[in-house]
Amino acid sequence: MNTVERRARRLLRWYPRSWRETHEEEFVVLLEDSILDRPFWPGRSLNIVMNALRVRSEQSRTSHRRLLVSSSAPIFVLIVVIGFTTNGYGLLSVSGPTKGGMPYSPGKVVPYNKTPDYLSVYIGPNEVGYTPKAYLTAPDGSDNDSLLGRIAPIFASNLTTLLGHDYPGIGFVRLGTSPWALSCKLENVYSETASGGQTITTIPCPSMTLVLPNVAGMVTPTAVGELSGLGVGVVIQNVHSTSVPVGHIVWTSPRGGATVHARQQVIVGISVPN
């Protein structure tokens, strides 16, 4: 083995074994050519080491076991330790829930584990509260999690004092206050029909009561349309049912026939495939 090849293979060892298995020869020959072509290239070795560590860290995200057993380069062990202390694994990091605003990244969905445990929500002029993130985002990124859209508890900035609840369509309501007694303005909701026409639905104030129709067994769009048109909030939950065909309503909570307030939340169980 000549010196150039030895130098190339030594640099290659920074890459994880699985990467070397597919790229070893082609990469060594590229390095040999590169070294022969430009013997002195400050930064080339560092460039290789940095990219090799990047490949390792990308693999470690998919397999922590592999990361721990493939520590062929000593400095890599150090990087693993730093990685664990800063990634929330709790070796050196300060424990306790995190709080903050919803992270924003253009064109990307922010992963659940990168979202603070408690998200800040606007609850009124000069007032910000925090709500558990499960009410605003789902662990698996789906938009059909059972907690999503539910009436969310809101905590003060120290996360201990309970201030009240955020009611969909009504807003923040302090504990001890009935959301249904609040003064309100009528709300118009504009929607488009399949034929392209526009319909305007006026949502009544929470103080108004109505009798919930029985929509169990109906096909979902019809049922949700009927409930929304009455002015109640609809939260959808997936349900596996042996008797109700897929896409139809299995149950509602409260049930049909119950007296509810306008803007009150109604949970609708929809039959989904097993």
Added chain:
Amino acid sequence: MTGQLSALGRYSGPATLVLSSLADGPKHGYALTKDIEHFAGIHLAPGTLYAALDRLVDHGLIEGLEAVGRRRPYKITAVGATALMTHLQAQRRATETGLGRLSGAWGTP
């Protein structure tokens, strides 16, 4: 898999150079670096080149061919060609706008 070069994030620069180089036929690593050096005046370091190649393969924009001796040539895919075309056309619009405004405001260079 996606046909968007912008999905490659900070690797979209090297990836554009690699795709442009492969547009006229398959090349192996060293031939790629020499070609890119020739047409763009950029020396792609080996680590950066392979980071870009890995991502392009993952996104289905290029594919590795059977190795010839110790060297493996890479080939642009149809998806890659479309993505490169879209990306370069967008860049051309930006370039032309910039040059047009420069010559309008600062005189023809």
